[in-house]
Amino acid sequence: MVKAVVGENGSSLSISLSRIIGPFNIPQVSHFSTCACLSDKQQYPSFFRTVPSDQFQADALAKLVKHFGWNWIGAVRSDSDYGNNGMASFLDAARKEGICVEYSESLSRTQPRSRFQRVADVIRRSTSTVVVAFAAAGDLRLLLEELLLEPSPPRQWIGSEAWVTNTDMLRFSFCAGTIGFGIERSVIPGLRDFLLDLSPSKVAASPVLTEFWEETFNCRLGKSAATDKRLCDGTEDIKTLQIPYTDISQIRITSMVYKAVYAIAHAIHNAVCQKTNSTTQCDKFTRIESNEVLTQLKKVNFSQHGYDVSFDANGDPVARYELVNWQKRESGNIEIVTVGHYDASLPVGQKFRTNRNLTWVNGGTQVPVSVCTNSCSPGTRKVLQKGKPICCYDCIPCPEGEISNVTDSPDCFPCPNEFWPNAERDTCLPKPVEFLSYNEVLGIILAAFSVGGASLAIITAAVFYRNRTSPIVRANNSELSFLLLFSP
Template sequence: MRFAIEEINNSSDLLPGVSLGYKMYDTCGSIARGIKVALALVNGNEIFSAVSGVPCTRPASVQTILGETSSSPCMAISTVIGPFYIPMISHFATCACLSDKTKYPSFLRTIPSDYYQSRALAHLVKYFGWTWVGAIRTNDDYGNNGMATFTETAQQLGICLEYSVSFFRTDPYEKIQKIIETIKASTSKVIIAFLSHMDMDVLINKLSVHGLTGYQWVGSESWISDSQIAAMDIHHILDGAIGLSIPKAHVSGLKEFILNVKSLNSSNNELFIEFWETLFSCKFKELKSTAENPRECTGHEDMTGVQNSFTDMSLMSIFNNVYKGVYAVAHALHKILSCNETCNKNVQLDPFMILQRILKIYFKTKEGDEVYFDENGDPAAKYEIINWQPRKNSIVEFVTVGLYDASLSPDKQLTLQNNSLIWESNTKQVPVSVCSEKCPPGTRKVLQKGRPVCCYDCIRCADGEISNITDSVSCVRCLPEFWPNQKKDACIKKEAVFLSYEEIMGALLTAASLFGTCMTTGVALIFFKYRKTPIVRANNSDKKKKK
């Protein structure tokens, strides 16, 4: 945010003659603290010197709030500031519930809604033929709402959940242990993890203790491209994981700005000392303790060779969301203040006016990214499909293997490069996770009592019936002039069969027929010759009756 603001303030094209200021608060992951600092931003006062030299205070309400990172705090804060129509732009809160403008009228975000992510995950699972999966979610608005949409879409696509469990990082150990036992007892080999990165931290530690390998993980954008989680996975439990990630981004100059800590040293000496000592595992001379850290900090250590979470730029796409949020506010102010060569500083700024203008903005960043919001305050939904591929020295590379674009037609939204995928246990073979194997033609599906629709038995079609498709729910009877083939997957026409005189049965039947004919002819001749005799006449051969 500081990088974007300084870039704007040094620009002659955007808001010329106007400088943007900012206040920063750390909510420390607390919803209550988040509401408190939001109210401080909205209702804050600043001290200035009047003409008389006597210090005075005046209202210093911010025009826009950038943040929060998680969905639940955003819902709470947006509910509080919503009636004042103060814009709130989040870079990482993805709960689909936040798109409801009746509840959160001033909320916007630069990351897509989970409505699209959940549907994309369901289509990804369907693409690989996984119809029997397990699910773990964070027990908050992010996880519960995201999993609800996934479950609904999965049912429409014929996917069944063997189990769906939730937990929060502060839950007691027994609850997480129960989840691990559920995974062990399951028959599904694919696990959908709709978890925040903090909850995934907790879960991966517990999974490592139990060495729970052999499962294919499908992850949400919150953790799938998190290098810290990859570093924690020392037992390679998540190798081959696949999931959705915010598209990669690059903001020129940002890395150099982050690694330049001179401003930090001059603005907050205590924070700089703590940061520097942690970064280089050393102590400054006046604070040096030979028992704990014998190495002395000089303050001139080279950061270019440091490899840790601070110098890791894998989260550049998230940084880019913050960057776009700041620029959205700047472009809105640029329009409101009618800036050309100079800006009209006499315009009375109103939060509702700024909110309406932000909703209508459209611009491109210096890197060419398009920035705009729909009527719900959401950006266009595009995701990269990430695959965890292990490399040498236990390093995991996040490889982009596909793309999901919700703006395209349904048949073109998902594209994948199957030949570059690596699956669990570092194999090239796509894992199989089904409750029952497909029923071949010639059989029909019969659901197993008390189990999901994905669990069934395959019963062979009855006599005179066929099924010619896979997973048929019923068999069809052949027409009278047809009968089933041996596999009972097609009806074939009945053939007329004739007996040959050369066959024993044919010869016997022919002889019997001729014998019968001769006997009949002989009896007829005898009756004709002796037709006047009483015996023949008694057989009613003479039908004339005498009166």
């Protein structure tokens, strides 16, 4: 009787569920399963989602790291389908952007504390100042608690959507300045009024609401709670409280559920309704099969309260993210502030944009530096360090007679003829033309020798010419002698 399923939260759970209901052609629309592996229609033919695939997020994170000039980073991931597949996609995208990874560690909340201590020690000892965390909030929380016991040097955290917009994580003040991509916020009309429409009678009818009410107001409803609490007197008003329940300014995952429900509703509507000319006839009592809903889901395309809902051939929506930044206020509290956007549907070069100033680790305003080796200045060349990634190299001065005129040059090259390198060996200068003056001592001496030599040649030639008929001159081959005397 089931026509469609909304869920699950985690990718691992969605993989298991999809393998069970997929053979029955029951469509599954997830609101928070982001593993790129679920886009494989051969394995998961009935899977759809309203949250973007991690493949898009991995590409966006790699471009973000490249944008701020970081090429030496650390990586932490959850040991799950979400973390392993997401980090694999990120590392592949990072390699294409020329980014090197100093370490890549996995963790899971089911692992012993010693594992978290080891990962924390790796972060403390690392030379990279940027850490990319592709992890679930529950896994990362245990790591941050371990780092809280013995703080590491300042680290710039880059977060995935699974934890970077989780308000429970804001208690780790040393992570102020964190940036990452979060799911877009949206407004669900009537949601706040619905949440606040709670009276004691409605609360008492639900065990879940009863527990929530008693914990919130620290009182008990009838005999349902411990006797050490006062009785609720009916004056409790949920509207007067400022708690996460009443704050809908950060609606993100909830909106994904909202989209999933409406997508299924539209698919069912299209399956039971026939449009003829300008009228639509719907038979609400028509029995439809799950495969009909599956077929209609592939065609769903509608707008709901300012946002579009549609699926591509892989069951994925158009990838749009908010760039968020953890900014510390004067009160000392950390807030999640939207500072930019990423839209995968836009042309290359326009996908990523920022519209507000960012704050960095320790509240700084300057972009932190995270490189394995500082750039080689002109006049030197890069030489890779043996056994190290390509981002780690030594800067060797150019040899005599050669220059390099760009930063991080892999080679030096010789200057053209009539040019020679300057002292810094970053440019070629024309060789100066030097000449002797007749006013200088050396010039006078050389000129005197030249004039004397020329005079002797002329005198000798005159003597030979005058005595050209003599036996001695004729015996010396007079023609050759004259030729030698007047030759240059």
